[in-house]
Amino acid sequence: MSTTTEQRAPGRARPWMDLRVLGPIIALIVLIVVGALMNPNFLSYANITNVLARSAFIGIIAVGMTFVITAGGLDLSVGSMAAFIAGLMIMVMNAALPGLGGGLAVILLGIVAALVAGLAAGWINGFLITTMRIEAFIVTLGTMGIYRSLVTWLADGGTLSLDFGLRTALQPLYYGGLFGVSWPIITFAVVAIIGEIVMRRTAFGRYCAAIGSNDTVARYSSVNVGRIRLLTYVGLGLLVGVATIMYVPRLGSASAATGVLWELEAIAAVIIGGTMLKGGFGRVWGSVVGVLILGLIGNILNLTDAVSPYLNGAIQGVIIVLAVILQREGKAGT
Amino acid sequence: MKHLKYTAAALALLAGPALAQDTMVIGVSIPAATHGWAGGMNFHAQQAIDRLEEVYPELDFVLATASDPAKQVSDIEDMVATRGISALVVLPFESEPLTGPVASVADQGVWITVVDRGLSQEGIEDLYVAGDNPGFGRVSGEYMVDMMPDGGDIVVLRGIPTTIDNERVEGFEAAIEGSGINVLGMEHGNWNRDDSFTVMQDFLSRYPEIDAVWASDDDMAVGVLAAIEAAGREDIQFVLGGAGMKEMIQRVADGDSMVPADVTYPPAMIATAIEMTAVGMTSSTPVSGEMIIGSVLVTQENADGYYFPDSPF
Incomplete structure (x- = not known):
């Protein structure tokens, strides 16, 4: 279970045989084949775009989470944060509606509000973790409770709803798109590609891995550990804001039930994708595959009667564990 | 003193x-x-x-x-x-x-x-x-029968798996028994808007023809209605929620044809x-x-x- 040897595939294993890389992809392909066999509509354009669009929220967050976990951190607050930002965005837009009219200005204001709130929330997490030196688990457990309570309080225990006219104006953000591909899918793809490049090709990505691997060594190698860690949380906060911008137009509402367990879904996706939970190694494209696996499981279970719906959670659990076992077998052989 | x-x-x-x-x-x-x-x-x-x-x-x-x-x-x-x-x-x-x-x-x-x-x-x-949970299901089922006297194909969204949910669904099933109403599928929407949006999207992919939806809860009805609207499907005649959320009661009062009624669970x-x-x-x-x-x-x-x-x- 050493983290340092993890990054280099064992020399004797040929790269295309490396189960650690192939594990999640195999799981994904198996799910697609199973889905296609179970229901002819599975591969239909409408179903594929549905699954991709609904996976986009967790997907965008999972990309940010990959960096946080790679740098040896954790963020449990993202689901509550998304709910809080969604509530805030709705309130800002409703409040600005009389002054700005129902046009582009209000939508832009809402988008800016969500991004700023995301940045601020991420910065608070990062500041408490790096500067105040509190365990990431504890800080984000705390902020998780805080944001969840705040959104419940803002909504007075009920639901915050976007003004009906505004909802119609905002809807294209989720349902519209370019060339038949909806905005959430495009955004998810762009975020994933940028994330992959940053992780693989930039000093920032390498610093994250170095810090997660051994932060003392990283510090001696003149890496600004605190700053890089802070940046991973700020980046994640920003991406939560981006995900929320896409979430709000879907149903035009936010409540205490918004984004429940998103943090665990994002973390599960990251780990299924091959990132080490204790840090030191991260794979952004793996997280994307992980998100798609989770999204497809739910979709397939809804498309078939083969399994009692009571067992949906069990099936999900089994597949998550299997996907991770596939990767670990590669390591056991080394 | x-x-x-x-x-x-x-x-x-x-x-x-x-x-x-x-x-x-x-x-x-x-x-x-x-x-x-x-x-x-x-x-x-x-x-x-x-x-x-x-x-x-x-x-x-x-x-x-x-x-x-x-x-x-x-x-x-x-x-x-x-x-x-x-x-x-x-x-x-x-x-x-x-x-x-x-x-x-x-x-x-x-x-x-x-x-x-x-x-x-x-x-x-x-x-x-x-x-009255069994009653909640029964009233909902009776309404479905009234609305579709010649029968029809419906999908059902259930709540969080609990006794409450079971009693409601049993009441509903008893009420529609022998009416020609056919339940195509039942899935748990967990009394949650997002979950029911997802479940309804998948129901829409799975069944090309659905006559009505028993969403069994108004929060779930919100998700169901959004999914139907986004898919642009015209085959679904109405969605029956439940519990009496004010937005839904409002739509009933306004005579919205997609939300013709609601069942209270105050x-x-x-x-x-x-x-x-x-x-x-x-x-x-x-x-x-x-x-x-x-x-x-x-x-x-x-x-x-x-x-x-x-x-x-």
Whole structure:
């Protein structure tokens, strides 16, 4: 279970045989084949775009989470944060509606509000973790409770709803798109590609891995550990804001039930994708595959009667564990 | 002599609050507002308490909201230990974990009113106030039959897997039996908008022709309606929710053809329970027993009577 040897595939294993890389992809392909066999509509354009669009929220967050976990951190607050930002965005837009009219200005204001709130929330997490030196688990457990309570309080225990006219104006953000591909899918793809490049090709990505691997060594190698860690949380906060911008137009509402367990879904996706939970190694494209696996499981279970719906959670659990076992077998052989 | 008198009076005054026997405390323990219905229930509990404190100066209320069963048990223990409650109105988070703690409170001679979710052991509570879950399903099913006398294909969204959900679905199935209404599929939407949006999208992919949807809850109906709208499907004639969310009641009142009706499961039943408990504590009016609040079909004709604009739900 050493983290340092993890990054280099064992020399004797040929790269295309490396189960650690192939594990999640195999799981994904198996799910697609199973889905296609179970229901002819599975591969239909409408179903594929549905699954991709609904996976986009967790997907965008999972990309940010990959960096946080790679740098040896954790963020449990993202689901509550998304709910809080969604509530805030709705309130800002409703409040600005009389002054700005129902046009582009209000939508832009809402988008800016969500991004700023995301940045601020991420910065608070990062500041408490790096500067105040509190365990990431504890800080984000705390902020998780805080944001969840705040959104419940803002909504007075009920639901915050976007003004009906505004909802119609905002809807294209989720349902519209370019060339038949909806905005959430495009955004998810762009975020994933940028994330992959940053992780693989930039000093920032390498610093994250170095810090997660051994932060003392990283510090001696003149890496600004605190700053890089802070940046991973700020980046994640920003991406939560981006995900929320896409979430709000879907149903035009936010409540205490918004984004429940998103943090665990994002973390599960990251780990299924091959990132080490204790840090030191991260794979952004793996997280994307992980998100798609989770999204497809739910979709397939809804498309078939083969399994009692009571067992949906069990099936999900089994597949998550299997996907991770596939990767670990590669390591056991080394 | 006079001096002594004053001292005695002062002492009596100091001791006053501690000795006052005539103020009775009623504890109210309910789940926190984690979803729409619970939010409405919290609202009505607060409203009822505010109103009753005015009406009965001799009553004092202590309200606690819990986000999980363990917290609720602690709340109840605190109420007994620190406030010396004479009556407890409890809407159990879950039946099993709350049964023991509530039973031990009952053993101390405290009046117990249980709301909505029954305890798993009978005979603990003095008063039981609840909604009619089988009735909720039955009324919904009967409405479906009325709307589709020649039968049709429907999909059903269920809530969180619980006894409540099972009773509703059984009531519904019994009501549509033999009517020619065919349930294509049932999945759990967990009384959640996002989950039901996802489930409905998948139902739409799976079945090219659906005549109606029993969403069985208004939060789920919101998700279902959004999914249908996004898919642009014209085959679905209507969606039947339930519980009586104000936005949905509004749509019923406006004659929205996609939302022609709603079935109540009023969160205000907590107010009924608190009110009856207060009456029982302050008068000789007998209030022990069971009180089942029926589920009513809300249509355009009677929708105004079920619209509460101030409630969050």
